[in-house]
Amino acid sequence: MSAVPGTPRSTSSRDIRRWRRLLADEQYEATVYRRLAQRRGGEEREVLLALAEAEGRHAAHWAALIEQATGAPPRPGRPSTGLRLLALLAQRFGSVFVLALAQQAEARSSYGSEPHATAAMAADEQVHGEVVRGLAARGRARVSGTFRAAVFGANDGLVSNLALVLGVAGAGTGTQAILLTGISGLLAGALSMAAGEYVSVRSQRELIAASAPAPHSPSVVGALDVDANELALVYRARGMAEAEAERHAAEQLAALQGGQPGHGRAAAARPLSPSPGLGVPPEDDGDDVVGSAWAAAGSSFVFFASGALVPVLPFLVGLEEVAALATALVLVSLALLSTGAVVGVLSGGPLLPRGLRQLAIGLGAAAVTYLLGLAFGTTLG
The missing domain is CATH 1.20.1260 (Ferritin)
Structure with missing residues (x-):
């Protein structure tokens, strides 16, 4: 051997x-x-x-x-x-x-x-x-958009509703008031997130549509003066250097007029083809780029509500105030660790540090709100 x-x-x-x-x-x-x-x-x-x-x-x-x-x-x-x-x-x-x-x-x-x-x-x-x-x-x-909406939506729901519940509890209100506040925070936050996401996506689509060439533009290209080459102005306005814009426009016009120099009209107008550096191609309304506004709003509502439900669950099942608050803290802590670990996995980083960072941020925000609730409760009392 x-x-x-x-x-x-x-x-x-x-x-x-x-x-x-x-x-x-x-x-x-x-x-x-x-x-x-x-x-x-x-x-x-x-x-x-x-x-x-x-x-x-x-x-x-x-x-x-x-x-x-x-x-x-x-x-x-x-x-x-x-x-x-x-x-x-x-x-x-x-x-x-x-x-x-x-x-x-x-x-x-x-x-x-x-x-x-x-x-x-x-x-x-x-x-x-x-x-x-x-x-x-x-x-x-491939999953960046969905992942961002899921993680940040759920995390916002976890932290904001836990902070809200703890703040109200710190002010000395009863269990029923805490439950009502938590449910109100869930609905208000989820609806706000959905509305914000809808407006954001819709606005982005409208901006993309506004940057696309006008629908009548292709029909006039064939009638342009080849020597004047005004099509180059379109490309220059969209960011091309002068020499590159003139070269590309000359190629477009020559192709439309059968490769013949001089003046004249094309036998049939062809579409204005997209070019490097011009941004969004013609007839692109933004759907493939940013997706549906309604789908984004719906997913934001669901993700936020799923996170915001966690701090409220102990109160919904009838636990007393102290036990419910303690259980809510444990459940939210586990959820924050999980979302942080998922971020760590997808970003290629270590799981535990990312989970602990998420936990520290979430509980820190909740602790500040609880202390403010105590202060206000003492002042009003």
Whole structure:
């Protein structure tokens, strides 16, 4: 049996145990990428299958080391808990969250300091991290709008209604008043969020529509004077440099007039084609860019209301004031940790620090409101 690159001269039982764990980790990483590939098509599927193949080569390296050292068929060890969980998630979901977690797993590779890994394997793992980062970035781009509305809508509902409930409780009101205030805050906040989102999206669509070429513009292009080349003014007004605008306009007019120089009218007017640097193409009303205003308003209402409902739930089920407030704090804290962790996963950052940051901000705002309620309650009392 020929020596495997990276084979040590003397092998300890600790080395073999580590190789078995690395073998299992590589096998699980290959499984993760194959399962993700099953849920994708085209180029993304090919990239994921190529990653799985590369992890298989790494697994073969550790298997060969184990077989050479023990003289027996290689037996993998116990993989890391994170990779086992990742393989399970990839089988059931295959979403951008799994890719983001895989990105973090690749970033934790120990091959840079592993004496029995080859230099090529260490380089592979670094490149794999960038590949997965690129795939995760595609997924983040696809869900960015929905994700932003969901996380920020729910987070606003959690923090604002908890602060409202605690502020009223600090002022010394009864349980029924707190419940009524919480429900009122839920409805008022959700309706306000929905109205604001509707106005925002609708206004953006109107701005996009106002920037699009007028519908009658294409019909007059064929009658323009080629020598005067006034079409260049359109492109210059939209941001093109003078020389580039004149060149592009001349090409447009020449194409419309059959490539013949001089004056004349086109046999049939053709549409004014979109050009680099001109912004929104003709006939684009903004739907594909910013989406539906009604859909944005509806999703904002639902997300805010779902977050704002959490602080009110303990009061709805009939808990006494102190128990209800304590339960609301616990529920909101768990929800804030969860939303912070989701942000961490999708942004490729660590889960716990992002969750704790979200928790600190939310509870800090609630604490300030509670103290203000105490102050006002004492003053009015």
